[in-house]
Amino acid sequence: MAHFYLVEELASSTVGSDVVVTGPEARHAVTVSRVRPGESLRVGNGRGLVVEGEVREATGDRLVLVAETVTVHPRPARRLVLVQALAKGDRDELAVQAATELGVDEVVPWAAGRSISRWEGPKVAKGIARWQAIVREATKQSIRAYQPEVSGVASTADLVRRAASATVLVLEPTADAALSSVEIDSTGDVEIDSTGDVLIVVGPEGGITPHELEQFRAAGAMAVRLGDSVLRTSTAGPAALAVLSTRLGRW
Incomplete structure (x- = not known):
C-alpha cells in the first residue's frame, strides 16, 4: 500500500x-x-x-x-501546534516537512525578532503557499488522515494572545526545565493543561530574544529545553513533537 x-x-x-x-x-x-x-x-x-x-x-x-x-479517524484530543520562526535557506521548510510527518496539527509561521528571512508584501502569500504545498506532500508521504493547517504569519503579540487559551512551550536551551520532565494533567509548577492546544515555539538561527522570552513568560508560557545540546531550528520542533506525542499518548 x-x-x-x-x-x-x-x-x-x-x-x-x-x-x-x-x-x-x-x-x-x-x-x-x-x-x-x-x-x-x-x-x-x-x-x-x-x-x-x-x-x-x-x-x-x-x-x-x-x-x-x-x-x-477521530481527531486527537489535543492539538499540537508548531510555531516555527522564519529561517534562512530551507531550514524552516525542513522543520515543517518533518513536523507534518510526525503528526503536527497546525503550523504557524512566526516573524521572530531575529528571523533573517522576512515575509513582506507578496512574499507573505508566496511563503504560505509554499508551506501549504510542503504540508500537503508530507501528509501524502506519511499517509496521514489529517492534513495540518498552515496559519497566517504571526507576530510575538499574536502568540501571546494565543497563550490565554493554550499551553505554550518555548524551546530555550538555557531553560531549567527539560521537556521530558514537564508534568501532564497533574498539579505542579510546570504542567500541560488537560484541554486546549499545545504550542511549541521554536526560534530562528540566532535564538529567541530576551524581550520575546519575557513576553512569553508574562503570558504564562513555559520555557523548556530538549537536552544539553543545542539543536538547529530545523530539528528542534520535530524533536519536541516526538517527545510530546509519546507523553500525550498519541504514539
Missing part, C-alpha cells in the same frame, strides 16, 4: 461505491506513479476520511477506485 492521494472535495463514501480522482492528483497517479487497474491504493480528504480500494480505471487525468474499506 504505497500510494496515498488527497482529494479534499471527498465528503463521504460507502463500501462498494466509486471514488473518482481527477486533475493533478489523477495525472500524477497515472503518469508518474503509473497506477494501473487492479492495484490497491488509499484516498483521503485530509479531514479524517480514508478510503481504501481497488483501482477500476486509470486513464489520463481520471482515476476510479471501488471502496473496499471506509475509515473515519
Whole structure:
C-alpha cells in the first residue's frame, strides 16, 4: 500500500461505491506513479476520511477506485501546534516537512525578532503557499488522515494572545526545565493543561530574544529545553513533537 492521494472535495463514501480522482492528483497517479487497474491504493480528504480500494480505471487525468474499506479517524484530543520562526535557506521548510510527518496539527509561521528571512508584501502569500504545498506532500508521504493547517504569519503579540487559551512551550536551551520532565494533567509548577492546544515555539538561527522570552513568560508560557545540546531550528520542533506525542499518548 504505497500510494496515498488527497482529494479534499471527498465528503463521504460507502463500501462498494466509486471514488473518482481527477486533475493533478489523477495525472500524477497515472503518469508518474503509473497506477494501473487492479492495484490497491488509499484516498483521503485530509479531514479524517480514508478510503481504501481497488483501482477500476486509470486513464489520463481520471482515476476510479471501488471502496473496499471506509475509515473515519477521530481527531486527537489535543492539538499540537508548531510555531516555527522564519529561517534562512530551507531550514524552516525542513522543520515543517518533518513536523507534518510526525503528526503536527497546525503550523504557524512566526516573524521572530531575529528571523533573517522576512515575509513582506507578496512574499507573505508566496511563503504560505509554499508551506501549504510542503504540508500537503508530507501528509501524502506519511499517509496521514489529517492534513495540518498552515496559519497566517504571526507576530510575538499574536502568540501571546494565543497563550490565554493554550499551553505554550518555548524551546530555550538555557531553560531549567527539560521537556521530558514537564508534568501532564497533574498539579505542579510546570504542567500541560488537560484541554486546549499545545504550542511549541521554536526560534530562528540566532535564538529567541530576551524581550520575546519575557513576553512569553508574562503570558504564562513555559520555557523548556530538549537536552544539553543545542539543536538547529530545523530539528528542534520535530524533536519536541516526538517527545510530546509519546507523553500525550498519541504514539
